[in-house]
Amino acid sequence: MSVWDSIIGQDRVVRQLQAVASGDPKAIAQSWLICGPPGSGRSNLARAFAAALEDPDHGMADEPTRATQQILAGSHPDVEVLATDKVTIGIKEVRELIGISEQMPSTAPWxxxxxEDVDRMLERTTNVLLKEIEEPSAHTIWLLCAPSAQDVLPTIRSRTRIVNLAVPQPQAVADYLTKEVGAEAKVAQRAARLAEGHIGVAKLYASNELVMHDRDELIVGVLNLHRASDAVLLAASLIDSSSSQATRDAEQQIHAEELSFRRVNGLAEGDRIPPKLRSAYNAIGKKDQIKRLATRRTRDVLDRALNSIASIYRDVAVLQNAAEDSVGLVNLENRRAIADLSAQLDRQGAVRRLEAISQARRRLLGNGNPLLVFEALFCALLP
Known part of the structure; x- marks a missing residue:
């Protein structure tokens, strides 16, 4: 099984990086910027590339080595991953990474x-990183990930080799869901279409019927907006369901981390935690930890809701421009209602509603009250 098997719909880039990993080590660029839209797999690609660089077989062996397994799992001593739940990446975190980058690798070549999300760095933090990117240690490779090259400072862009990922095609995503998730072909096809190229969301839709149901309810609710009272009720329903889903997801993640802790320490699920491990184990499920995870999950659910709402007006624009045969509809199940809406709105009306969705996204990023943000949005969507 190749380390590249989890990379979906990026054949051109995979071939490019395979050639780099198997080429002359002295010719390998040491600073990379991997760009792709959310859900395209840029973080997974960075890990796969790291595994191929560290593996003597460049990740192409029939069976993954222990080293490649560790890298893909995020536990290899010579591969450091910085991911954050915060809005910005702090300068202290970057300075710690720079210190690590200057150390010799312990077991691997690099x-x-x-x-991840290097676009979350403030300019001051980026300037701290800049010198290391420009003149990395001889044994160090930097793999930075961002939605696009334009999302990072020009000084970073000019000092890295840029890799651009494509939006995965629905069929490639559906094939992945059938093979890796075990989804039925019909469910996989629908999940891939509704996710619009976002692999993580497609996997969620294919494996969680409740999440798919919540999306269906949201689409029907938006298409049935007629009065301001409808907007207020729909906003309240969305916030309630997003909060419940986020808390449920956070609790599941905490439980998974607790099981992992037990497994790593040789404990069965029902075994008593030894006193020397108790404080570390209890820290996993602290209330503030669950609250922090739930807050992040709520942002994810609401962001996904905005994407789903935007897909309605994307479909409206497709019908208004007679482009269905060439690009298709996302919300095929609601085609009749969307066709009716496309007749009610002119083209500028569809554009204005997409702009209202973008404004709602900016307000949420600015810590606006979610209920008020969605009440205002749904009122702006009224025909």
């Missing part, structure tokens, strides 16, 4: 530093 010390590899992966920074």
């Amino acid at each position: 010390r590899i530093i992966i920074i």
Whole structure:
């Protein structure tokens, strides 16, 4: 099984990086910027590339080595990954990474530093990183990830080799869901279409019927907006369901981390935690930890809701421009209602509603009250 098997719909890039990993080590660029839209798999690609660079077989062996397994799982001593739940990546975290980057690798050919969402760095933090990116240690490779090259400072862009990922095609995503998730072909096809190329969301839709149901309810609710009272009720329903889903997801993640802790320490699920491990184990499920995870999950659910709402007006624009045969509809199940809406709105009306969705996203990023943000949005969507 190749380390590249989990990379979906990026054949061109995979071939490019395979050639780099198997080429002359002296010719390998040491600073990379991996760009792709949310859900395209840029973080997974960075890990796969790191595994191929560290593996003597460049990740192409029939069976993954222990080293590649560790890298893909995020536990290899020579591959450091910085991911954050915060709005910005702090300068202290980057300075710690720089210190690590100057250390010799312990078991592998390279010390590899992966920074997810490098676009979350403030300019001052980026300037701290800049010198290391420009003149990395001889044994260090930096893999930075961002939605696009335009989302990072020009000084970073000019000092990295840029890799651009495509939006995965629905069929590639559906094939992945059938093979890796075990989804039925019909469910996989629908999940891939509704996710619009976002692999993580497609996997969620294919494996969680409740999440798919919540999306269906949201689409029907938006298409049935007629009065301000409808907007207020729909906003309240969305916030309630997003909060419940986020708390449920956070609790599941905490439980998974607790099981992992037990497994790593040789404990069965029902075994008593030894006193020397108790404080570390209890820290996993602290209330503030669950609250922090739930807050992040709520942001994810609401962001996904905005994408779903936007897909309605994307479909409206497709019908208004007679482009259904060439690009298709996302919300095929609601085609009749969307066709009616496309007749009610002019083209500028569809554009204005997409702009209202973008404004709602900015307000949420600015810590606006979610209920008020969605009440205002749904009122702006009224025909």
